Amino acid sequence: MNSATHFTWDFGVFFRDLPFLLKGLVVTIEVSLLSMVAGTVLGLVVALMRLAPARPLRWVAAFYVDFLRATPLLIQLVWVFFALPILLGYSLPPVPAAVLTLGAYSGAYLAEIFRSGILSVAVGQRHAALALGMTGAQALRRIILPQAIVRMLPPIASTFITLVKDSSLVSLISVSELMWAAQSLSAISLRPAEILTGTGLIYVAVTYPLSLVAELVRRRLLTV
Amino acid sequence: MAYQWDWSALFDNLPTLLSAIGTTVLAAVFSMIGSLILGLPVALVRLSRPQVSWAAYLYIELFRNLPLLVLVFWVFTVLPLITGLALNPFTCGVLALTLNLAAFVAEIYRAGITSIGSGQTHAALALGMTRPQLYRRIILPQAIVRVVPALGNLWVGLFKDTSILSVIGVGELMYEGRMVATDTYRPLEVFTGVAVIYYILAYPQALGVNWMFERFRVRE
Amino acid sequence: MSSDVSDVLLRVEGLHKHYGPLHVLRGIDLTVDRGTVVVLIGPSGSGKSTFLRCLNRLEEPSSGHIYIDGVDITALRKRLPLMRRNIGMVFQHFNLFPHMTALGNVAEGPRTVLHMSRAEAEARAHDLLAKVGLAEKASARPAELSGGQQQRVAIARALAMQPEMMLFDEVTSALDPELVAGVLAVMRKLAEEGMTMIVVTHEMEFARQVGDRVVMFEHGAVIEHGRPNEVLRHPQHASTQRFLHSLLKEMEV
Numbered sequence: 001m002n003s004a005t006h007f008t009w010d011f012g013v014f015f016r017d018l019p020f021l022l023k024g025l026v027v028t029i030e031v032s033l034l035s036m037v038a039g040t041v042l043g044l045v046v047a048l049m050r051l052a053p054a055r056p057l058r059w060v061a062a063f064y065v066d067f068l069r070a071t072p073l074l075i076q077l078v079w080v081f082f083a084l085p086i087l088l089g090y091s092l093p094p095v096p097a098a099v100l101t102l103g104a105y106s107g108a109y110l111a112e113i114f115r116s117g118i119l120s121v122a123v124g125q126r127h128a129a130l131a132l133g134m135t136g137a138q139a140l141r142r143i144i145l146p147q148a149i150v151r152m153l154p155p156i157a158s159t160f161i162t163l164v165k166d167s168s169l170v171s172l173i174s175v176s177e178l179m180w181a182a183q184s185l186s187a188i189s190l191r192p193a194e195i196l197t198g199t200g201l202i203y204v205a206v207t208y209p210l211s212l213v214a215e216l217v218r219r220r221l222l223t224v
Numbered sequence: 225m226a227y228q229w230d231w232s233a234l235f236d237n238l239p240t241l242l243s244a245i246g247t248t249v250l251a252a253v254f255s256m257i258g259s260l261i262l263g264l265p266v267a268l269v270r271l272s273r274p275q276v277s278w279a280a281y282l283y284i285e286l287f288r289n290l291p292l293l294v295l296v297f298w299v300f301t302v303l304p305l306i307t308g309l310a311l312n313p314f315t316c317g318v319l320a321l322t323l324n325l326a327a328f329v330a331e332i333y334r335a336g337i338t339s340i341g342s343g344q345t346h347a348a349l350a351l352g353m354t355r356p357q358l359y360r361r362i363i364l365p366q367a368i369v370r371v372v373p374a375l376g377n378l379w380v381g382l383f384k385d386t387s388i389l390s391v392i393g394v395g396e397l398m399y400e401g402r403m404v405a406t407d408t409y410r411p412l413e414v415f416t417g418v419a420v421i422y423y424i425l426a427y428p429q430a431l432g433v434n435w436m437f438e439r440f441r442v443r444e
Numbered sequence: 445m446s447s448d449v450s451d452v453l454l455r456v457e458g459l460h461k462h463y464g465p466l467h468v469l470r471g472i473d474l475t476v477d478r479g480t481v482v483v484l485i486g487p488s489g490s491g492k493s494t495f496l497r498c499l500n501r502l503e504e505p506s507s508g509h510i511y512i513d514g515v516d517i518t519a520l521r522k523r524l525p526l527m528r529r530n531i532g533m534v535f536q537h538f539n540l541f542p543h544m545t546a547l548g549n550v551a552e553g554p555r556t557v558l559h560m561s562r563a564e565a566e567a568r569a570h571d572l573l574a575k576v577g578l579a580e581k582a583s584a585r586p587a588e589l590s591g592g593q594q595q596r597v598a599i600a601r602a603l604a605m606q607p608e609m610m611l612f613d614e615v616t617s618a619l620d621p622e623l624v625a626g627v628l629a630v631m632r633k634l635a636e637e638g639m640t641m642i643v644v645t646h647e648m649e650f651a652r653q654v655g656d657r658v659v660m661f662e663h664g665a666v667i668e669h670g671r672p673n674e675v676l677r678h679p680q681h682a683s684t685q686r687f688l689h690s691l692l693k694e695m696e697v
Contacts, residue, residue: 007306070426072387074398075419082411086227127502128539128598132553132605133529142556146543161289168291172391179293186301193302200294207289 013191014198021195024181025202031098031177032164038103039163040156043110050115061111068108073166077101081173098170106163110156117152118144150221157214161207168203178202233410234417241421244400251318251386251396256379258322263329270334280330287327292388296320300392317389325382332374336367372440376433383429384422397421451478453609453640454499459508461494461664468494470664471508476609481641483651483672486661487687492644493536495661496611499642500531513608529557532602536614538594540586540601546573547582550600558605565604572600576630592623596630603634610634612643648691652676660684 049061068076080101085091092100121144129139171180182199186192270280287295299320304310311319340363348358390399401418405411454476461469469491476482484492497503499510501517501524510518517527540549550569554560560568573579576596586594595615602610612631616624628650635641635654645651651658651672658675660668660683668681679685 007308067423070430071419071422072384072398074387074390075401075415075422078398078402078411079415079419082405083415086412122539124535124537124539125541128533128535128541128601130502130525131500131528131531131533131535132601133525133527133557134553135525138556142552143541147541165289165291168293169388171293179291182294183297193305196294196298196302200290200298203291203294204286204289208285211285211289 007193009194010191011194011198013189014194017185017189017195018198020185021178021181021199021202024176024178025206027095027175027177028164028167028179029206031095031102031170031175032160032167034099035102035106035167036160036163038099039106039110039159042103042107043114046107046111047114047118050111051118065108065111068105069112073101073105074169074172076105077169077173094170094173094175097173098167098175102163102167102170105166106159109159113152113155113159114148117148120151121147153221154214154218157210157217161210161214164207164210165203227412229413230410231413231417233404233408234413237404237408237414238417240400240404241397241418244395244397245421245425247314247394248383248386248396251314251321251389251394252379252383254318255321255325255386256382258318259325259329260375262322262326263333266326266330267333267337270330271337284327284330287324288331290324292320292324292385293391295324296388296392299323313389313393316392317386317394321382321385321389324385325378328378329375332371332378333367335374336371337363339370340366369440373433373437376436380426380429380433383425387422452476453478453513454642455511456499457509457511459495459498459510460506461491461498461503462506468664469498469505472664472666474659474666476640476642478608478640479638480656481635481643481654482657482659483655484642484644484659484661485646485648485651485687490661491664492661493613496533496613496642496644499611500528500533502533525557529553529605530608532605532607532610534595534598534602534610534612534615536618538586538591538598538618540594540598542586545583545585546578546589546597549586549597550604553601553605568604569600572603573597575603576600577626590623591619592626595619595623595627599627599630599634609640609642612641612645614644614646616645616647646691648676648688660687662687 046061046064049057050065052058052061077098081092081094081097084097118140125143125147126139129143130136134142167177168179171177171183174180178199182195185195189195266280266283270277270284296317299311300313300316303316303319344362344366345358348362353361386394386396387398389396390402393399397418401414405414408414452475454474456472456474459469459472460467472491472495474482484495486492494503498505499512501520505518508518509516512527512530515527517524520527540546541552544552547566547569550572551562551565554565554568555562558565570579570582573582576599578593578596578600581589581593581597586597589597598615615631616627619627624647628647631641631643631650632654643651643655653672655672657669658672659666660675660679660681662683668675668679668684675684676688679688
């Protein structure tokens with residue numbers, strides 16, 4: 001070690017400010033859930049587009065998935081918050097901007113999950129459904145999707161967990177979620193170490209149980 | 225009034241942005257090397273007896289579940305406070321990325337090692353090999369082949385994650401992009417350009433990972 | 445069994461199918477009378493299964509016409525699902541829906557496609573499962589059934605649509621030998637009841653006993669056809685002789 005920095009931990013400040021942090025946590029969860037819903041809807045639409053017979057639809061969907069997965073989430077957030085309003089002509093409040101971006105971003109990953117889930121259902125199932133006289137839509141709804149969903153649940157679960165972690169980035173576009181709350185406190189407080197450490201532990205306290213549940217779901221589904 | 229596009233804001237500053245790519249790549253390379261090294265002992269501890277493997281389990285779960293942004297701030301703000309070390313932003317960033325990535329690398333190593341059938345372990349031990357010999361001669365050579373494609377995927381994520389280092393002032397592509405955007409008052413053109421640059425850079429990397437999956441496909 | 449009612453149910457004219465450069469079906473002409481059993485034989489790759497799948501347009505013909513009950517089905521677009529209700533198909537790999545019970549599988553067509561009520565559909569399903577000898581397996585999932593049982597459920601599922609014609613695509617090829625007889629027995633019973641059937645199979649005894657006509661495929665063309673006793677006992681074409689000979693040798697092993 002080097003110079004005499006006698007650092008002593010004092011979590012008193014952290015516990016005193018905990019309510020403020022927890023309010024941020026609520027926003028984190030809200031943003032994550034909203035984005036997940038948006039991403040699921042978008043992902044399903046895009047997945048079906050990628051499987052459509054019309055080539056322009058397939059191309060647009062493939063480009064969307066490629067672009068959003070190839071660029072960092074941060075540049076997408078910054079672009080939606082700072083650049084898009086210029087194109088649109090009006091400014092976007094932080095939370096809608098955040099949900100829009102996170103929804104589109106996770107939608108790209110979910111689209112791939114949905115697409116490979118649907119493709120993983122053996123082609124014979126589709127043949128059998130069509131041979132009975134089902135339309136393509138009936139076959140998808142009654143036969144293919146029910147079988148695909150089971151296989152897709154584990155990657156969908158981990159997408160959500162990643163989403164919760166990535167939601168910390170929206171603090172950088174002024175969404176008052178957990179990370180933003182921690183940063184604000186650290187800036188005015190005398191004890192940033194405890195606040196940041198405590199915030200990290202709060203995040204882990206949320207995502208770790210989620211990952212345990214996801215692992216449990218994965219194990220149960222693999223043995224069925 | 226229609227928006228007046230001005231792409232000179234982007235193209236005049238292109239040299240700055242392109243040289244920032246160097247910092248991006250440097251940060252990613254150092255972090256990748258660091259986590260490849262750090263991940264191995266973590267994986268081996270995780271695979272050893274329960275009395276010690278819990279420590280590796282804690283490490284892995286902690287750094288897999290902690291958001292990278294929080295870790296980056298923590299290394300930048302808290303680590304100097306508690307250790308007295310003064311670290312420059314680049315080092316803090318690489319350290320944070322390494323700690324985070326090593327947890328995923330360890331899991332990949334672990335999956336690679338355990339995927340090698342126990343029959344080979346039995347055969348090697350029956351021949352009289354010691355455990356270190358078993359690992360060195362039989363397990364690790366085969367495990368390496370299995371993990372390379374998965375590590376390729378990690379790299380692609382790492383490359384994008386370097387953008388987070390912009391928040392602590394590391395001069396990589398995202399940071400320089402923000403600087404140029406604020407200097408020129410042209411966020412639309414500049415940020416679009418930065419996004420396109422990332423997209424272009426991602427292309428060869430994706431091809432590389434595909435090549436890895438083909439080349440290192442395990443044929444049982 | 446001879447049919448003196450000249451009632452043509454299926455007429456195929458000049459059917460061609462290309463897979464890129466591969467010419468898989470080379471101008472097939474075929475007529476099938478109502479109530480008859482036509483057996484398609486030939487080496488693998490000769491186009492028999494492709495031909496069968498063209499009949500309900502699971503494969504798209506490249507050119508030619510297929511008339512079912514006088515209707516040119518090759519031209520259908522929106523009414524294609526409607527047409528398929530009339531044709532039952534049983535697959536080599538059963539293709540039962542794993543997320544439904546046997547009863548659910550058989551009732552699925554009537555419910556979703558024919559819009560029958562759940563009670564009606566399940567009643568029909570129970571009857572058909574009894575008909576194929578699996579009444580007690582109604583609540584079993586496909587994974588709990590043997591191959592032969594699954595295939596019989598698949599037959600019941602196709603029958604539930606009350607089709608005019610049944611297509612069988614090598615339905616016993618994927619079964620363990622001791623389970624084959626059970627499925628063939630169900631098919632024989634269907635034939636005796638007057639179902640129009642087109643069967644792709646290697647089971648020559650079945651072809652001889654149940655078939656009204658045997659059609660020999662090779663390289664995407666019909667090279668010989670006639671009554672079973674003619675084609676199977678006295679094949680005219682050299683290729684047919686070779687093919688039957690090779691089948692015999694396989695059975696000797």
